[in-house]
Amino acid sequence: MATDIKKLVAEMTLEEKASLCGGNDFWHLKAVERLGIPAVMVSDGPHGLRKQAEGGDHLGINDSIIAVCFPAACATAASFDKELIGKMGETIGDECQAENLSVVLGPAVNIKRSPLCGRNFEYFSEDPYLAGEMAASYINGVQSRHIGTSIKHFALNNQEYFRMSNDSRASERTIREIYLPAFETAVKKAQPKTVMCSYNKINGTYASDNEWLLTKVLRDDWGFEGYVMTDWGAVDDRVQGIRAGLELEMPGNTAENDAKIVAAVKDGSLDEALVDRAVERILTVVYDYIDNKVSGVVFDRDKDHEKAAAVEAECAVLLENNGVLPLAGDKSVVYIGEYAEKPRYQGGGSSHINSSKVTSALEAAKAKGRSVDYVKGFPFDKDEENEEELAKAVEAARTHDVAVIFAGLPDNFESEGYDRADMDMPKCQNKLIAAVAAANPNTVVVLHNGSPVEAPWADDVAAILEMYLGGQGVGTATDELLYGEKNPCGHLAETFPLRVQDNPSYLNFNTDPEICNYAEGVYVGYRYYDKKAMPVRWAFGRGLSYTTFRIDNICLSADSMDDDSCVEVSVDVTNTGDRAGKEVVQLYVSDLNGTPDRPVKELKGFDKVALEPGETKTVTMTVDARSLSYYEERLGDWFAPSGKYGILVGDASDNITACAELSFTTKKVVPLRIDGSVTIGELLANAATAPVVQQMMKAAAEQSPIMSEGADLGDGGKMMEAMMRFMPLKSLKSFGMMDDAKLEGLMAVLKQALGR
Ligand code: BGC
Numbered sequence: 166m167a168t169d170i171k172k173l174v175a176e177m178t179l180e181e182k183a184s185l186c187g188g189n190d191f192w193h194l195k196a197v198e199r200l201g202i203p204a205v206m207v208s209d210g211p212h213g214l215r216k217q218a219e220g221g222d223h224l225g226i227n228d229s230i231i232a233v234c235f236p237a238a239c240a241t242a243a244s245f246d247k248e249l250i251g252k253m254g255e256t257i258g259d260e261c262q263a264e265n266l267s268v269v270l271g272p273a274v275n276i277k278r279s280p281l282c283g284r285n286f287e288y289f290s291e292d293p294y295l296a297g298e299m300a301a302s303y304i305n306g307v308q309s310r311h312i313g314t315s316i317k318h319f320a321l322n323n324q325e326y327f328r329m330s331n332d333s334r335a336s337e338r339t340i341r342e343i344y345l346p347a348f349e350t351a352v353k354k355a356q357p358k359t360v361m362c363s364y365n366k367i368n369g370t371y372a373s374d375n376e377w378l379l380t381k382v383l384r385d386d387w388g389f390e391g392y393v394m395t396d397w398g399a400v401d402d403r404v405q406g407i408r409a410g411l412e413l414e415m416p417g418n419t420a421e422n423d424a425k426i427v428a429a430v431k432d433g434s435l436d437e438a439l440v441d442r443a444v445e446r447i448l449t450v451v452y453d454y455i456d457n458k459v460s461g462v463v464f465d466r467d468k469d470h471e472k473a474a475a476v477e478a479e480c481a482v483l484l485e486n487n488g489v490l491p492l493a494g495d496k497s498v499v500y501i502g503e504y505a506e507k508p509r510y511q512g513g514g515s516s517h518i519n520s521s522k523v524t525s526a527l528e529a530a531k532a533k534g535r536s537v538d539y540v541k542g543f544p545f546d547k548d549e550e551n552e553e554e555l556a557k558a559v560e561a562a563r564t565h566d567v568a569v570i571f572a573g574l575p576d577n578f579e580s581e582g583y584d585r586a587d588m589d590m591p592k593c594q595n596k597l598i599a600a601v602a603a604a605n606p607n608t609v610v611v612l613h614n615g616s617p618v619e620a621p622w623a624d625d626v627a628a629i630l631e632m633y634l635g636g637q638g639v640g641t642a643t644d645e646l647l648y649g650e651k652n653p654c655g656h657l658a659e660t661f662p663l664r665v666q667d668n669p670s671y672l673n674f675n676t677d678p679e680i681c682n683y684a685e686g687v688y689v690g691y692r693y694y695d696k697k698a699m700p701v702r703w704a705f706g707r708g709l710s711y712t713t714f715r716i717d718n719i720c721l722s723a724d725s726m727d728d729d730s731c732v733e734v735s736v737d738v739t740n741t742g743d744r745a746g747k748e749v750v751q752l753y754v755s756d757l758n759g760t761p762d763r764p765v766k767e768l769k770g771f772d773k774v775a776l777e778p779g780e781t782k783t784v785t786m787t788v789d790a791r792s793l794s795y796y797e798e799r800l801g802d803w804f805a806p807s808g809k810y811g812i813l814v815g816d817a818s819d820n821i822t823a824c825a826e827l828s829f830t831t832k833k834v835v836p837l838r839i840d841g842s843v844t845i846g847e848l849l850a851n852a853a854t855a856p857v858v859q860q861m862m863k864a865a866a867e868q869s870p871i872m873s874e875g876a877d878l879g880d881g882g883k884m885m886e887a888m889m890r891f892m893p894l895k896s897l898k899s900f901g902m903m904d905d906a907k908l909e910g911l912m913a914v915l916k917q918a919l920g921r
Contacts, residue, residue, distance in 0.1 A: 168456055174444050179440070181200075182440050182441065185197065186414060188416050207315070209271070212234065212257075212518070213636075214257070229517075232518050233260070233466055233470055233520065234510065234511050234520045235256075238286070239286045240632070240635050243480050243657060244654075253306065254308075262312060262458070263463055267451065274289055274300045275320075276290070278683070279668055280659070280668060281588065283579050286633070287581070297348075297354075300347055313359055313454065316357045319363055334368055338795065352383070358453065359450060392450055393413070400414045407426060412444075412446050413447055476638075477638055482708045484703055487627045489628050490646075499538045507545045510635050512634055514581025540554070540561045555596065562601040568604075570598055572590060572594045573614045575591065584674075585616075588662075607627050611629075631657075656706050656707060656749040656751075660703070662694070669689060704818045706815075706819075718823070721812065725830070728831050732789075739780070750774060750786075751768060751818070752812065754813070757810060760795075768818075804835060809829075812825045844891050849890075
């Protein structure tokens with residue numbers, strides 16, 4: 166029977182209630198023994214468990230239990246597979262049940278604003294739609310096991326530089342369109358039990374004090390029902406936090422703040438009902454776990470290791486291939502680079518897993534009896550040139566049919582806590598790849614990295630396979646993909662720019678310790694490169710396969726839509742090659758109305774489909790008014806102007822193969838401000854106010870020679886026309902056409918025409 170939370174709260178003293186609003190130690194909430202309330206435990210995540218010993222330090226990585234490291238979010242996002250990540254979530258939920266963990270701290274959904282963010286490996290994408298869908302599926306998977314999740318870091322925490330204090334400054338449109346939708350989708354589709362607020366400020370207010378963020382947006386707009394906890398040490402003003410909608414302070418050491426809550430209630434500056442509300446929200450989640458505790462679940466590490474390897478095989482992205490892959494069994498192959506033996510498969514910091522075992526590609530190849538030789542070439546953990554190793558690698562490349570270089574970023578190149586200074590791979594690796602590629606045209610590069618790298622050798626090698634940080638089974642997956650036992654089917658969840666300088670945030674990234682200016686607005690990732698028609702190394706959505714696909718026959722269930730309806734878009738996907746494979750179908754929407762300041766296209770749907778050779782399947786995706794909309798600040802709402810929209814379907818953002826047009830009508834109207842600054846042009850463009858202005862101008866033209874020239878906007882000189890179009894009402898006074906009284910009168914008539 167479910168515990169009666171309200172009754173429990175009613176029985177508590179003010180001091181007990183305040184104490185429950187803070188953690189007991191690094192990983193536990195507080196208990197109230199008198200009432201039988203237990204101290205439940207939470208743990209990092211998100212791609213495996215980092216359950217630490219009592220009193221464990223959150224950045225110490227060695228004292229966590231032995232667990233299973235699944236691919237990090239940089240990899241799982243590239244699967245574009247909601248079902249897959251949902252199943253991974255179920256497994257992690259089961260592991261939590263077995264280990265008595267009530268909440269896993271993830272998923273992390275911050276947008277990859279810059280490729281340099283040290284924590285990008287833990288985040289899903291540069292695209293909010295993709296990040297939101299993947300997060301929702303992960304959460305639904307974990308929570309199906311009655312384990313809570315903590316979607317993080319809410320919000321606008323997109324770099325590590327001064328991450329605990331920096332003020333992220335962005336327009337509301339940018340925030341709503343780019344930085345919040347991943348959280349919004351997750352809340353609406355999966356109700357995470359908890360949300361973790363970030364360290365930083367948002368437009369001047371710490372996330373932990375931010376009522377707009379934690380209550381207006383999260384609860385009132387989206388309907389969040391769980392509780393908000395701080396990131397570890399993110400609390401600012403504890404009492405304001407309670408008012409703002411922050412329920413739990415983490416980690417421990419909260420006695421002083423608990424006392425402040427009590428004092429504020431006693432002196433009347435904090436309503437006790439708000440404390441009750443916070444405790445009720447926390448206990449609802451605690452007891453959802455307690456009341457549904459499943460006993461007898463076993464954390465089978467070997468079995469989950471296999472699952473981790475299977476997930477990774479669905480994530481890896483084949484970026485280039487001239488046909489050298491898959492490797493034929495009769496070819497002599499040399500693996501070069503220490504990652505072949507010691508793969509980099511996870512990132513550093515709070516998500517670090519103490520892995521039960523790690524399978525390398527070399528080990529996997531040996532286990533299968535493949536004829537593979539190995540040359541170290543360069544070290545896995547530093548940028549250190551070694552001429553002897555280089556010479557050996559080149560020689561081995563010459564004497565084998567195929568050279569596979571296992572390259573990537575050493576651990577200390579990217580991590581939680583600091584950002585990268587550039588997008589370079591270690592110099593020793595770039596040099597070796599160039600030398601080996603010159604020695605053998607059949608050179609393949611396998612990458613192990615958490616975020617994009619510059620690849621100056623990209624055009625000189627025969628194939629590139631991006632494994633990302635693929636979890637502890639990465640070697641098995643690499644082996645299966647290289648040898649064609651499995652067919653690569655990941656697609657990029659982020660753009661690889663040619664150079665770091667091309668990234669839209671470049672001029673505003675890590676330039677100021679206090680302020681992070683999101684000056685590029687909504688133009689993040691492909692939204693920017695598309696708009697600038699800028700060449701990139703690999704576009705968002707790209708992913709090759711050992712087979713080929715065709716996407717065609719686009720069909721809309723209706724060719725028009727309004728605010729309340731939606732349209733089903735279907736396409737046929739055919740496997741035109743000779744192997745089974747999976748295609749990622751991507752749907753983008755494009756405003757065709759010349760609406761200023763909109764990206765060329767935006768992802769609004771995707772699906773992954775498995776096809777046998779020659780097989781065709783129909784994929785259906787849904788488009789609604791929100792899919793077409795931008796956030797209109799003047800309306801305080803999502804808005805798409807009536808007009809035409811392109812529906813674009815393809816298998817990469819730069820490979821659209823099926824297009825259709827959709828008409829849309831909306832009843833929403835962007836309010837026209839009526840004050841001295843409104844221009845003649847704006848008033849003429851509005852059907853309600855145009856007749857009033859035309860009338861006014863006609864009358865004015867009879868009196869003023871300036872106006873008579875400008876009144877005829879159609880035929881008048883271009884300059885005069887522009888002058889009038891951009892003339893604010895207040896300026897009419899300067900030309901003797903108005904005085905204060907007349908202007909007041911005109912504005913009253915205009916308001917009347919607008920029904921105000
Ligand atoms: C990180 C969180 C993490 C927490 C607990 C913080 O430093 O930002 O992502 O969950 O520590 O380890």
